[in-house]
Amino acid sequence: MAAGNRDLHGRIQSAFRHPFLRKAVKSATNTLRDRKNVVTHDLGHWEDWRNLGMQIRNHVIENLDTYLQQFAKNMLQQGAQVHWAVTAEEALSIFQTIIDKHSAKLVLKSKSMVSEELHVNHVLEDRGIHAVESDLGEYIIQLAGETPSHIIVPAIHKTRQEVADLFEKDSGQKQQPDTASLTRYARQKLRQMFLDAPIGVSGCNFAVADPGAVALFTNEGNGRLVTSVPPVHVVFMGLERIVPTFRELDVMAKLLPRSATGQKITSYMSVIRGPKGLGEQDGAQEMHIIIVDNGRTRILANPKYQEVLRCIRCGSCLNVCPVYRQVGGHTYGWVYSGPIGAVLTPLLQNDLKNWGETAYLTTLCGACTEACPTKIPLHEMLIQLRLERTVSGATSSLERTAFRLWSETWGNPTLYKLSMKGGYIGQKPFMKEGHLEGGPTPLSAWTNSRYFPPIAKETFRDRWRKGEI
Amino acid sequence: MKVSLMITCLCDSFFPEVGESFVRVLRRAGAEVSFSPDQVCCGQPAFNAGYHDEARRVARTFLKAFQEAEYVVSPSGSCAEMVRENFLRLFNRYPAELEQAKALSKKTYEFTEFLVKVAGVRSIGGRFDRKITYHPSCHMTRLMGVKDEPIQLLQSIEGLTLLELPRAYDCCGFGGTFSVKMPDISEAIVTEKAENVLQSGADMLVGADMGCLMNIKGRLEKMGHAMPVMHMAQVFDQAQGGL
Numbered sequence: 203m204a205a206g207n208r209d210l211h212g213r214i215q216s217a218f219r220h221p222f223l224r225k226a227v228k229s230a231t232n233t234l235r236d237r238k239n240v241v242t243h244d245l246g247h248w249e250d251w252r253n254l255g256m257q258i259r260n261h262v263i264e265n266l267d268t269y270l271q272q273f274a275k276n277m278l279q280q281g282a283q284v285h286w287a288v289t290a291e292e293a294l295s296i297f298q299t300i301i302d303k304h305s306a307k308l309v310l311k312s313k314s315m316v317s318e319e320l321h322v323n324h325v326l327e328d329r330g331i332h333a334v335e336s337d338l339g340e341y342i343i344q345l346a347g348e349t350p351s352h353i354i355v356p357a358i359h360k361t362r363q364e365v366a367d368l369f370e371k372d373s374g375q376k377q378q379p380d381t382a383s384l385t386r387y388a389r390q391k392l393r394q395m396f397l398d399a400p401i402g403v404s405g406c407n408f409a410v411a412d413p414g415a416v417a418l419f420t421n422e423g424n425g426r427l428v429t430s431v432p433p434v435h436v437v438f439m440g441l442e443r444i445v446p447t448f449r450e451l452d453v454m455a456k457l458l459p460r461s462a463t464g465q466k467i468t469s470y471m472s473v474i475r476g477p478k479g480l481g482e483q484d485g486a487q488e489m490h491i492i493i494v495d496n497g498r499t500r501i502l503a504n505p506k507y508q509e510v511l512r513c514i515r516c517g518s519c520l521n522v523c524p525v526y527r528q529v530g531g532h533t534y535g536w537v538y539s540g541p542i543g544a545v546l547t548p549l550l551q552n553d554l555k556n557w558g559e560t561a562y563l564t565t566l567c568g569a570c571t572e573a574c575p576t577k578i579p580l581h582e583m584l585i586q587l588r589l590e591r592t593v594s595g596a597t598s599s600l601e602r603t604a605f606r607l608w609s610e611t612w613g614n615p616t617l618y619k620l621s622m623k624g625g626y627i628g629q630k631p632f633m634k635e636g637h638l639e640g641g642p643t644p645l646s647a648w649t650n651s652r653y654f655p656p657i658a659k660e661t662f663r664d665r666w667r668k669g670e671i
Numbered sequence: 672m673k674v675s676l677m678i679t680c681l682c683d684s685f686f687p688e689v690g691e692s693f694v695r696v697l698r699r700a701g702a703e704v705s706f707s708p709d710q711v712c713c714g715q716p717a718f719n720a721g722y723h724d725e726a727r728r729v730a731r732t733f734l735k736a737f738q739e740a741e742y743v744v745s746p747s748g749s750c751a752e753m754v755r756e757n758f759l760r761l762f763n764r765y766p767a768e769l770e771q772a773k774a775l776s777k778k779t780y781e782f783t784e785f786l787v788k789v790a791g792v793r794s795i796g797g798r799f800d801r802k803i804t805y806h807p808s809c810h811m812t813r814l815m816g817v818k819d820e821p822i823q824l825l826q827s828i829e830g831l832t833l834l835e836l837p838r839a840y841d842c843c844g845f846g847g848t849f850s851v852k853m854p855d856i857s858e859a860i861v862t863e864k865a866e867n868v869l870q871s872g873a874d875m876l877v878g879a880d881m882g883c884l885m886n887i888k889g890r891l892e893k894m895g896h897a898m899p900v901m902h903m904a905q906v907f908d909q910a911q912g913g914l
Binding site for chain 1: 683728
């Protein structure tokens, strides 16, 4: 597991040093957010849809126990096996039991953020089982030995040339850096594996409680192959993924693809109600659903953050975030990135001290909150996380002292005025042609890249007092 | 219409000329303007950084300064939003002050919002012969919903050409303490904004919040572009004849 947030600034620097990352991320997120604007406008009444999305997700979260039981009961009746995992270890151990039962050496996966969260691939690899990602983006980052840098577009930071280089290394043969050739390579490599793998793994975009169903929104077709060709299908599902019925799934189908990729609907939408039944042509012979908590009920119990469970993992907050655009997903240090990652990571890790620094990766511009299809107040949660870090003593003593002195001074009108006078005198050594340059930290952090305006000789209040205004 | 000025730290100490234009435009709109010298910062830097005890201490002094006001108007959407929304969170568990905060919240306005919604200004009048582009500040547009008022007022000025700012609604990267806590990221964001400003073809940048403007102006200057930058209040004031 990655080493917490202790090296946040190191990761920021490595994002800045990367020759293509910022350009690639900027271009991809611009395309995604522009497409989203077009399709949400075409749909019309987008704010109403968001409100509906928020209400549905709120309702589910408030009645999660009921809907989970209903979902599990229905899936059992339809022939699936349902497993409950409180921790990541439990989820992995359940999965291992399924693998052992089938003596599987190869597991083929479609995209699943929960499985990223559990680090399934690493754990299996250590046990000598080959887990292969079949989503093209995931396949690329798996070859690169990385975590996804975007919830929806995991290899968003990679250029075609970098992908070609990875494929060359993998194949030992020259690869053309055009999309068609690269896709063909991945397809050829993966096709046989779909046929060979005894176990296919998928995530779960939504679990329909009544009647029981697992709904997947995918674009490459690999999701459908993974869930229907291998004899065993294992679903990793975050326990908050529920919608009550197909009516609510329909609302989510309007919100998710539009918010995620700017599509009206994804190329594939699979609804799986259980393993292959008698007389049915396709589907897995055995279906397992591993319902994963891994910190979610702890979030559920905390009214300050409960709303974050409304997230449908669309990634639209990443696409509009001015910070994400500059630093990419790996800067966030774990598997979830962008504003939602900055909120989810410390909560799921249950560690504000080592993982909470991502709460500072925001200008608090509110673009994330505005973009969210279920209206999660992300920027407010980021302030709340900062507050809790402060209260728990996770911030530096220098910073604490600075804010204490600031409040003691600026909480008093006379001292406030004096501090401005002091500032006027103190700024003189750094004055140059009408602005400030250099100076001590934190001033230098500004002046390294920007001119800073000087404090005026006569402040507004001075002039007002003199009756000049 | 009695207006108590929420001058903001930036306009008080760094940009008093913006404050003066702000006052003149308010007076021309029919407001009787007063200034409470007991006002201090609204506490936003500490609030956003997660230092709420410290923010509360400053906000308490601020609250007292505006008890008697009929309207409180600010030339910054960010500061106005702090008072209007975040004071309610800050004093949530302090019943006496919460009542005061609620009262203050109801009478606090951002400058252009006040002109349009309260003073009923439809047209600024006068003339301003410049090609400008407008940066809409995040807190004002997203959190307060003041989006159309500034544009409506700018478009009412004769001779003024409003050119589109590419990706106008993207943040400028200031973010208060963010600008010094994450200086590299802040620089990268403001560089993008400055490039968009230059690309707009305008010969002047106009905004309604000195925090953002100070950031963009500072970056433009450091990059070697001496493009004039003005607060909305200065544009209105000059169109109306200035002093």
